[in-house]
Amino acid sequence: MPSLAELGHGEGQLPSVHDVRTDARVVLPDGPVASMYTCGITPYDATHLGHAFTYLAFDTLTRVWLDAGVEVRTAMNSTDVDDPLLERAARDGVDWRRLAEQQQELYRQDMAALRILPPDRWIAVTERIAPIAQAVQRLLETGDAYRLPAPDAEGGGEDVLFDTTRERAFRMGAGSRTDEAEMLELTREFGGDPDRPGKRSPLDPLLWRAERPGEPAWDSPVGRGRPGWHVECTVIAMDELGAPFTVAAGGRDLRFPHQEMQGHHAIALGAPLFSRARLNAGLVAFEGEKMSKSLGNLVLVSALLRAGARPAALRLALLAHHWRDDWEWFPHELEEAERRLDRWLAWSVTPDDDPSHADSVVPWLRVTLADDLNTPAALQAVDAFIARAPADEASIAAIDALLGIDLRSVPAR
Numbered sequence: 001m002p003s004l005a006e007l008g009h010g011e012g013q014l015p016s017v018h019d020v021r022t023d024a025r026v027v028l029p030d031g032p033v034a035s036m037y038t039c040g041i042t043p044y045d046a047t048h049l050g051h052a053f054t055y056l057a058f059d060t061l062t063r064v065w066l067d068a069g070v071e072v073r074t075a076m077n078s079t080d081v082d083d084p085l086l087e088r089a090a091r092d093g094v095d096w097r098r099l100a101e102q103q104q105e106l107y108r109q110d111m112a113a114l115r116i117l118p119p120d121r122w123i124a125v126t127e128r129i130a131p132i133a134q135a136v137q138r139l140l141e142t143g144d145a146y147r148l149p150a151p152d153a154e155g156g157g158e159d160v161l162f163d164t165t166r167e168r169a170f171r172m173g174a175g176s177r178t179d180e181a182e183m184l185e186l187t188r189e190f191g192g193d194p195d196r197p198g199k200r201s202p203l204d205p206l207l208w209r210a211e212r213p214g215e216p217a218w219d220s221p222v223g224r225g226r227p228g229w230h231v232e233c234t235v236i237a238m239d240e241l242g243a244p245f246t247v248a249a250g251g252r253d254l255r256f257p258h259q260e261m262q263g264h265h266a267i268a269l270g271a272p273l274f275s276r277a278r279l280n281a282g283l284v285a286f287e288g289e290k291m292s293k294s295l296g297n298l299v300l301v302s303a304l305l306r307a308g309a310r311p312a313a314l315r316l317a318l319l320a321h322h323w324r325d326d327w328e329w330f331p332h333e334l335e336e337a338e339r340r341l342d343r344w345l346a347w348s349v350t351p352d353d354d355p356s357h358a359d360s361v362v363p364w365l366r367v368t369l370a371d372d373l374n375t376p377a378a379l380q381a382v383d384a385f386i387a388r389a390p391a392d393e394a395s396i397a398a399i400d401a402l403l404g405i406d407l408r409s410v411p412a413r
């Protein structure tokens with residue numbers, strides 16, 4: 001944990017952040033506790049810069065909350081049984097469990113190297129099959145879900161789908177500000193099978209997938225099979241944090257259908273609201289396209305570190321972009337971040353002992369970060385500060401606690 005005691009724990013400002021659902025700034029939390037659920041990885045392409053950028057955004061939010069004296073509770077899932085993971089395992093001839101374990105371990109190492117604070121609770125979907133199946137059962141009982149024959153399933157099983165045509169507290173798409181045409185397009189893109197015969201709406205997502213030959217499956221009250229993607233996160237978040245919790249967090253590509261459906265599932269399961277706010281981090285492109293395994297344009301954190309990048313420099317390279325922006329990675333950005341880190345390090349090694357120099361960068365960091373986590377402005381504030389003032393312990397501690405850069409332990413190049 002960052003050394004917040006050195007900063008004057010609790011004196012920081014509560015952050016105002018952009019909420020996707022209301023498309024407005026909101027100061028969070030509205031009480032003494034902040035709870036955040038972050039959609040975790042599907043462990044088959046860990047950990048590319050897009051992942052790192054997303055988790056760094058919510059790490060910054062956590063650090064700002066801690067500095068403001070807020071009690072923070074965080075939970076995250078790992079989608080350790082899912083189509084892309086199973087397809088990758090089948091293609092490479094490896095056991096899907098083994099692939100998931102390896103990738104989860106790699107993810108954990110990369111996050112630790114980047115000093116991204118781990119969630120309090122990190123839950124693999126396969127640890128929660130029973131409660132997820134119970135939630136699906138309940139949705140069938142309330143009429144929020146329906147069964148659909150799955151001709152390719154083992155023994156003629158039935159899938160369970162969520163009925164999006166039912167009248168609920170929120171119109172479909174409202175939570176992600178997505179219109180009809182875009183919802184249909186994204187449903188198709190994310191494997192939602194909009195043209196499947198028998199669906200009440202093309203948008204209806206899968207809650208439970210009956211066992212298919214060669215696929216993992218579990219016995220459950222709703223039949224032998226495995227859970228759908230959105231209901232997994234809904235159940236894990238509600239079980240770990242209660243609903244409504246403060247922030248549902250994820251990359252912008254998750255806004256529909258994934259986060260949208262979580263909100264609707266939660267209400268159908270009896271919650272007044274899933275989360276107070278929904279935060280979406282921007283997407284990172286490389287060579288002109290969104291970074292993704294299927295496009296083969298991943299830049300992996302582990303590869304950059306192996307090639308000699310200092311983790312703190314990589315962190316600075318990512319923090320140089322606003323968390324809500326979509327942007328493209330260019331390798332020269334890492335070199336610029338290494339140079340910035342060198343400047344900060346050189347400044348930090350000659351602290352000023354003169355007590356009359358009471359100035360520090362702390363208020364500048366607090367103001368910029370409370371303003372929708374404006375990390376680019378925070379880095380510029382440090383640049384400006386070190387250009388005019390000698391190093392002081394409070395500034396060094398704040399750069400550690402709020403930006404996650406511990407200048408006392410970063411190696412020189």
Ligand SMILES: [Zn+2]
Binds near residue numbers: 038039077233258
């Ligand atoms: Zn999720």
